[in-house]
Amino acid sequence: MQSSKNRLDELSNEAKRTTLILEKAERVFIDQLIKDGKETGIKSLISKMLDIYNNLMIYDWHFPGEYYYGISRVAFVNIELINVLIQDTPKEKLCDIGKKMGDILKVSMEATHGFDASKQENWPHVFKRLGVQGFGYFYLKDKYLLIKNPFLNEPLIWEGLIDGLFSVKAKAKTLISPFVFEIKSSELIT
DSSP states (O other): OOOHHHHHHHHHHSOOOOOOOOOHHHHHHHHHHHHTTSOSOHHHHHHHHHHHHHHSOGGGEEETTEEEETTEEEEOOOHHHHHHHHHTSOHHHHHHHHHHHHHHHHHHHHHHHOOOTTSGGGHHHHHHHHHHTTSOEEEEETTEEEEESOSOOOHHHHHHHHHHHHTSEEEESOSSSSEEEEEEEOSSOO
């Protein structure tokens, strides 16, 4: 027979259960995300929310919708406002703008987390940080980079951003989301 102390130790190592009570509007919203294919299910959504919460360093928040991420200030922005800026930018400048964005992200990643985004062994960490910051979800398969749910819908900006951040040469294979980019030249991709 087990002692009561041993049984308590066993129970404390078991999974803990938490009940989340959602308002009706929140349940409708989550159901719609799942129906639209933006989320695979409630468990994965809650896991993602906890992961994001864990990585945002909530103590760095200053105002609603704004926090500091290492050397960078991050704010929640309405994507339609960004699209207005993109639409009025000449197409021939989009790749250069993306490259500058990638260069800034590279410096931010290195200064904040200490990893070099140009080294492929660090890419999973970079992908995770980009997901937490709302850029989208990044996956590498052979010489192809897939971006699901990108917050920017302009492939030329992404080409430049990928070039600047990862120190590679990327070429868009799709013009609408989800984006697929072929990594054209890099010593990193074998």
